[in-house]
Amino acid sequence: MATRPPRLDDVAARAGVSAATVSRYLNSPEVVAAATGARIRQAIEETGYVPNMAAGTLASNRSRLIAALVPDIAQSIFNDTIEAMIDELASDRISVVLALTGADNHRLVPEINMALARRVDAIILTGIVSDDETRQRLRTAGITVIETWGLPEDPIDVAIGFSHRAAGEEMARFLRQRGYRRPHLVVPRSTRSERRAGGFIARWLHDGGPEPTRLDVNVPSHFGQGRLSYRALADLPERPDVVVCGSDWIAQGLIVEAQAAGMRVPDQLAVTGFGNLRLAGDMRPTITSVDVDGAHIAREVMRVLRARTAGTEVEKRIDVGFRVIARESA
Template sequence: MATRPPRLDDVAAHAGVSAATVSRFLNNPEVVAKGTAERIREAIAATSYVPNMTAGALAGSRTRLIAALVPDIAASIFNDTVESMIDGLANDGNSVVLALTGPDNARLEAEINMALARRVDAIILTGIVSDAETRARLRATPVTVIETWGLPEEPIDVAVGFSHRAAGEEMARFLRGRGYRRPHLVVPRSSRSERRAMGFTDRWVRDGGVEPTRLEVNVPSHFGQGRLSYRALADLPERPDVVVCGSDWIAQGLIIEAQAAGIRVPDQLAVTGFGNLRMAGDMRPTITSVDIDGARIAREVLRVLRARAAGERTETKIDVGFRVIARESA
């Protein structure tokens, strides 16, 4: 005959403390003295006690459940941010539900519904929600909502990121300063990439250049798109002197295809990427790219969540900036 599952009282009796002390430890281990905390950990292990997090959520205001929504994780520029963020959240005693929203947030609404149904403490979004109805709905919830990798004019709650448009403008300024005159843009079909392309084009034309040619590619970005993008250059009326790629993966594929065709990079064709992935510095030639401090985004997200848990107010917009990393490819 099966025995009943261990209860909070069993842990308390084993550890020689009150049930209230065990409860405080489970909700916030740092408030319990070190020696007492160790006895409670040993008691939990000895009794095989599994905390009822649902009951805790109903009794209190926090579930310690965080939803992190990202478009994709395969060859993604978000991976370092997500990994750092999940590690930090777990160290703070949270559990993280990681959900994929698909190309340009195709499944975003369904994942938001699931997160809200699970009574999460916070929803962390990668990118900016463009749908006005969804933004309004999230503003009406008591859940902390953090938009990352972008800076909308009016955040839903808190935004931690940078201006994609400004990143495009800075790349235009950089390339003009390097003497390039015929840029060609390879633009993934995402709102983030489009904002960078618009920023680049507006700055380029404003500074006296002819509007760049462009090619749109599907998301998520991958190596093969770069190879196809190079071949598509043959259809242009005039060969560009620099190709501005929407990701380092596209830039890598394009460089390899150009070299296979006997084209010297950057002497005959310069190439830039975006994201500053590790392989951008490992390639030969190394790839000129735009670096985003993903680890800082993660740190700022953790800082906001810790402040909210303590009942403190936070900024609504946190700009982590970006920088162009000049390397051999341009």
């Protein structure tokens, strides 16, 4: 004969407290005395009770769910941010619904609509929401919306990131100081990559350099694009002395292909990447790259979420900065 599942009353009876105390503990464990909380935890384990989170949502008007929308997780520069954020949210007893919007963000709007339908407490974005109707829907949804990995002038709600244009400008200054004079850009077809390329070109021309050559590649970035990008250098009227790649994956592939062709990196051809992935430090030669502290972004996300829960004001734009990491490849 099947037995009924354990209920809240069973936990209360085993812990020697009222059902109301168990409910308070499940919704706000910090308001229950430590010794009482320990007895309730033990009773939950012994009975196998699974809390009804839907009931808690109705009572508190909070789902304790947060939607994190990212283009992809394979070979992604967003992984450090997502992992650190999920760890922090778990400590606050908040669950994360992770949705993939595609490298070109073609599933971004449907996933936003799904998150809103699930009544999540917050939406954390890495893709850029360019649709005015969707941006307005998010502004009027009554939840926290955090745009990460960028720093738009007019955020939907809160933006935590850095200026991609400034990152491109800084790379141009860095390479000019290193004595390079003929840059070639490999630019993934994305808004942020284009902003970095625009910043690089503007700074390079402002400082008196010649117009850089460039090659546009599809997203997502991958190793094979770097190999093909190296072969495409043969079609240029003059060989560049440095290739500025839109990702570390492209830089890795380009270096491998250059070395296979007998080129010495960086003596005959310098290469830079973006993202400072682990492979940038593991390669030989190691890859000069732009580092963005994903864990720092995650900490700022948590600070904003906790401030909103407490009802305190937060900044609209939070700049976490970036830095050029000089290594062997340039």
